[in-house]
C-alpha cells in the first residue's frame with residue numbers, strides 16, 4: 001500500500017492553530033450509530049497475488065515487473081526484501097481457507113497473477129495450464145466453503161516481458177494484451193466467478209510506477225508517464241468490460257468493475273472558497289481521474305484545465321493529459337457494473353500555487369497541499385491516520401458524483417509497524433469499529449453499498465515497505481520457514497460484526513471488545529513460545545540426522561575392529 005507525499009512536521013504544526021478553533025471533534029464522531037446492515041450485505045477480506053503467494057518461479061510462472069524490481073539490487077525495498085516466498089500462500093491454500101472460515105466472511109477478494117497464467121503476458125505465446133489449475137482449484141475450494149470469490153485481474157504485477165519489450169503501460173498495445181488475458185480468465189473461471197475487478201488502485205500504480213519510481217517498473221517520467229499509463233489502463237478496463245458484456249455476460253451473469261483507492265480530502269477552512277476548491281481538486285485528481293471517464297465519459301474538467309494550462313506554460317504544444325476521442329468517450333462511459341472503492345485515511349487540503357517553471361509533475365499539477373491533524377490517532381504506516389468520518393464523506397461523494405452506483409468497499413484497514421509482535425491489536429479494533437460504523441451511516445444516508453472488504457487477511461509483502469507494515473487479521477511469522485499464521489484480536493471482533501451484521505446494541509458491542517482481548521493474550525503466549533517450538537523443530541531436523549550418522553559411523557568402526565581381531 002501506499003505512502004502519499006510526506007506530510008511535513010512544518011505543516012502539521014501550522015495546522016494546529018488553524019484547526020483548533022473550528023474543528024475539535026466532528027459531529028459524526030460523537031454519535032456512534034447502533035444498527036444493522038441490509039440483509040445480504042457481503043462481508044469479506046482481501047489480499048493480492050504478489051503480496052502473498054510466493055512461488056515466484058514455480059510451476060511455469062513467468063517473472064512480473066515486481067519480481068524484477070525486487071531482484072534488481074539494493075535500495076528498492078526496505079531491507080531489500082523480496083516476495084519470492086512472501087506468505088507462501090501458493091502452498092497454503094487449505095490452511096488459508098480455514099482462516100477465512102474462522103472469520104465467517106462471505107467473500108474473499110484476491111488477485112490473479114497474470115504471469116502465472118501467461119508467462120510472457122501474451123496469450124498467443126503460451127498458456128500455463130498449471131497456473132490455471134492452481135486458481136481453478138482455489139476457486140473451487142472457496143466455493144466449497146461457502147466463500148464467494150471476488151477476483152482482481154490486475155494488482156500491479158505486469159508480466160516483465162511486456163515491460164521489457166513494450167515499455168509496459170506506456171504502450172497502447174497493453175490494452176490488447178490485457179483484454180486477451182481478461183478474456184481467458186472469463187473463459188476458464190467465469191462459470192464460477194461472478195465478481196470481477198479489472199484493476200486495483202491504478203492511480204497508485206501509475207503514480208508510483210511511472211512518476212516517483214518507488215514502485216515497479218521504477219520509472220520517473222515526471223508529469224507525463226503517469227497520465228499516459230492511466231490513459232491506457234482506462235482503455236484496457238473499458239475493453240475488458242465490453243468483452244465481458246458481449247461475449248460472456250449472457251452465459252455467466254456476472255459483474256465487472258474497477259477498484260479505485262482514494263483518501264478523503266477535507267478543506268482546511270470550509271469558509272475559504274480556495275480551500276474548498278482545492279479539496280474538490282484533490283478528489284478529482286484522485287478518484288475522478290479514473291471514475292469520471294468511466295461514469296461520465298471524460299477526465300474531470302478541473303484536471304483538463306490545470307494540466308492543460310501548466311503544459312502550455314511549460315512550452316508544450318499539447319497537454320500532458322492525453323485526450324479521449326469522441327468515439328472513445330462513448331466507448332468508455334458506462335463500463336462499470338459497480339464502483340469498487342479503497343479507502344484508508346483522510347487529509348486536510350489547502351490551496352497552493354506551484355509555479356509551472358518548477359517543471360512537470362503530478363504534485364505541481366494539483367496546486368494543493370495535504371495536511372494532517374496531529375490529534376488524529378496515527379497507526380503503523382507513517383501516512384495512515386484513523387479518521388472514520390472521512391470514510392462516510394467519501395462514500396457520499398462517490399454516490400452523488402457518479403449517479404448512485406452500486407458500490408463495494410474493496411480495501412479498508414490499518415497497519416501495525418515493525419517488530420511489533422502484538423496480537424492484541426486494540427488499535428485495529430478501534431479503526432474497524434469506527435470505519436464500519438461510518439459506512440453504516442453512509443448506507444443510512446442512501447449510498448448503495450453492497451459489500452465491505454477489510455484489508456487484509458494476512459500480514460504480507462507491503463511493496464516498498466517490505467514486511468514492516470502489518471495489515472493482517474492474522475500475524476505471519478515471516479522469519480519462520482513455515483510462515484505460521486496467528487490470529488490477532490481483531491479476528492474475533494470482525495467475526496462478531498459479521499455474525500451480527502452490524503452493531504446491535506452497546507452492551508453487546510462492548511462485550512465483543514473484552515472477549516477479543518481475552519483470546520489474544522492466550523495467542524500471544526503461543527507466539528512467545530514459538531521460538532522454543534522452532535528450536536525443537538531444529539532438533540528433529542539437525543540433531544536426529546547427526547546422531548544417526550554418528551551411530552552408523554561408530555557401528556562401522558566397531559565392525560572394522562571386530563574384523564581385524566578375527567584375522
Ligand SMILES: *[C@@H]1O[C@H](CO)[C@@H](O)[C@H](O)[C@H]1NC(C)=O
Nearest residue numbers: 165166167168170171172173
Ligand atoms: C509500443 O511497442 C511497440 C512494439 O515493441 C513499439 O514499436 C512502439 O514503439 C512502442 N510504443 C511506445 C510508445 O513505446
